Amino acid sequence: MAKLRWGMIGGGEGSQIGPAHRLGAGLDGHFEFTAGALDHRPDAGRDYGKRLGLAEDRAYGDWREMLAGEKGRDDRIDLVTVATPNATHFEITKAFLEAGFHVLCEKPMTMTVEEGEEIVRLTKSTGRICAVNYGYTGYSLVRHMRAMVARGDLGxxxxxxxxxxxxxxxxxxxxxxxxxxxxxxxxxxxxxxxxxxxxxxxxxxxxxxxxxxxxxxxxxxxxxxxxxxxxxxxxxxxxxxxxxxxxxxxxxxxxxxxxxxxxxxxxEKGGLRWAQEQPNQLYYMPLGQRLQVIERGEANLSPEADRTSRVTIGHAEGMPLAFANIYADLAEAIRAEKDGRAMDPAANLYPRAEDxxxxxxxxxxxxxxxxxxxxxxxxxxxxxxx
Ligand code: NAI
Known part of the structure; x- marks a missing residue:
């Protein structure tokens, strides 16, 4: 399966969230890091991009240059992540959606409700994806909690x-x-x-x-x-x-x-408890029974949990792997669109512009x-x- 091409804006050297995105996007082999405008200082961004392996002409100095450069290419990026400071999200996300790119935007997606509504309208008029990185919903046991609630285990x-x-x-x-x-x-x-x-x-x-x-x-x-x-x-x-x-x-x-x-x-029939710092255990208390510990990776979990779990039970999976699950959802959504088929429903869980x-x-x-x-x-x- 050919890799999808991925670009990133922000997430420069020393940034807090940049490395988690690069790990997450690259982890399952769905995306190849192809283009970037990584820093608010053009030279620093270009230099860091090249050190991370970007081609000279795709290590851009700023996002406008990247938009102009990518728009005209046959091998343009399939997805761009916006991981800049909050006040810039709207402008960058809007410009890339309007140019026909799929976007994963860091939270908060915008600074105002009006801007948020504009992005939602744009996703509808362009048919492009705007996902928002509520990355912790990528954890396998968070997906399992959702599945348990949806199938009525808790009433x-x-x-x-x-x-x-x-x-x-x-x-x-x-x-x-x-x-x-x-x-x-x-x-x-x-x-x-x-x-x-x-x-x-x-x-x-x-x-x-x-x-x-x-x-x-x-x-x-x-x-x-x-x-x-x-x-x-x-x-x-x-x-x-x-x-x-x-x-x-x-x-x-x-x-x-x-x-x-x-x-x-x-x-009515049970309770659940989960914490991001112990993501591999989900505590389940069915009414009238004993407290149970559900482990990530155990047998007979939901399809949503199985799909988002990689290493064997007992080994830790952490935050970049939760982000990787958002990227895996997006890869499935983009490939389904390219292939003209319905996407795997267990992958159709990435947070959207509406969120x-x-x-x-x-x-x-x-x-x-x-x-x-x-x-x-x-x-x-x-x-x-x-
Ligand atoms: P940071 O300040 O550590 O890094 C920001 C990076 O963006 C720097 O490399 C900076 O040079 C670059 N940058 C700034 N303006 C730019 C521009 N116009 N063009 C290109 N690059 C630019 O910020 P941090 O903590 O990494 O946060 C970035 C975003 O990620 C924020 O919106 C924040 O809310 C979000 N975030 C999300 C998390 C999550 O769990 N989903 C966790 C931490 C941050």
């Missing part, structure tokens, strides 16, 4: 509780550190800091697993470090469109927590509710209010 889902609470911005003396300061500055970060950065992962994870979208929310937002304008901690109450109640905590001052993403699902838009509506709902002392607000994008 009606009463409550979902999601957390993304880390402790990496807990030092008040760090407030002037340039790597931290912009995150809490409305001019650069927008209307929300911690929820927009991490909380949207937890909210998307909850929606993904229970197969419902959030309707309404009430948010208590605080700046525990008082010099911060935007929130570094938020507690949300949620109501989903299928009737499930949601609780979500996100924080950046939770000292002692490392990554801090976890989810619990409680149904990126819903997150953006949630970000603005959190800001609105937080300012109104936790008043309940509509969390849906206008486009999806019927």
């Amino acid at each position: 009606r889902i009463r409550l979902v509780k999601a957390e993304f609470a880390h402790g990496h911005h807990a030092d008040a003396a760090d407030a002037d550190n340039p790597r931290v300061r912009w995150r809490y500055d409305p001019a650069q970060a927008g209307v929300s800091a911690q929820f927009a950065d991490c909380g949207i992962h937890a909210l998307h994870m909850a929606s993904f697993v229970i197969g419902q979208e959030v309707d309404r929310m009430s948010a208590d937002t605080v700046s525990c470090i008082e010099s911060r304008v935007l929130e570094d901690d938020a507690m949300l109450n949620l109501r989903f469109d299928g009737g499930t109640v949601g609780r979500l905590w996100t924080s950046s001052i939770a000292l002692g927590n490392q990554h801090g993403l976890s989810i619990q699902v409680f149904g 990126g838009l819903r997150s953006m509506a949630a970000v603005f709902a959190v800001a609105q509710s937080g300012k109104a002392q936790g008043a309940w607000v509509d969390a849906r994008p206008p486009m999806f209010r019927t």
Whole structure:
């Protein structure tokens, strides 16, 4: 099977998320790293691209040069990943979709709800894919949780509780550190800091697993470090469109927590619990029975879990492999389109522009509710209010 051609914007040398994308895209042999505009400094981007093995003429200095260069080629890239800082996502994603490329955009997809709606409309008018990298939904046991809920193992889902609470911005003396300061500055970060950065992962994870979208929310937002304008901690109450109640905590001052993403699902017939830092174990409590530990890679899991598991049971699979599962979904979607066939339903789980838009509506709902002392607000994008 011929490899698909993959390009990347952002993710330059020393960036946080660039290496995980390169590992994820290359891991299963679906994609060949073919083009890139990797850095905001053109020379540094070109140089790093060449060191990573890009051909001289496809190690671009900036994304506009890359768009112009790739657009005219017969062997143009099949997919471009946008892994630049948040405020640039909309412009770059829009330009590549309009030119007919499939895009995987980092979260948050846009900075406003209006921009999010524009991207959703563009995916429809162009027929191109815009995926959003809620990469933690690529974990095999997250996919299995979703399958268990969908096939009714837990009965009606009463409550979902999601957390993304880390402790990496807990030092008040760090407030002037340039790597931290912009995150809490409305001019650069927008209307929300911690929820927009991490909380949207937890909210998307909850929606993904229970197969419902959030309707309404009430948010208590605080700046525990008082010099911060935007929130570094938020507690949300949620109501989903299928009737499930949601609780979500996100924080950046939770000292002692490392990554801090976890989810619990409680149904009428059973409960599930999973944490990103122990991704190979899923705790399942069927009503009236003993607690069970489901291991990634064990026999008789769902097709969705089997498809996203590579190494034998007992060996660790981690975050870049979860990202690789998003890339594997996208490879299947792109190949199915090229071949004119239906895609494998077990692969049809990658997060979409619609999910990126819903997150953006949630970000603005959190800001609105937080300012109104936790008043309940509509969390849906206008486009999806019927
Ligand atoms: P970073 O600041 O560590 O790296 C950003 C990279 O983009 C740098 O190499 C920089 O030179 C490059 N860059 C900046 N502007 C550019 C431009 N106009 N053209 C080309 N390259 C440009 O940022 P980090 O932490 O890697 O985050 C990047 C994005 O990924 C953010 O949107 C962030 O929210 C997201 N992210 C997502 C995660 C996930 O789990 N899905 C985890 C961490 C970050």
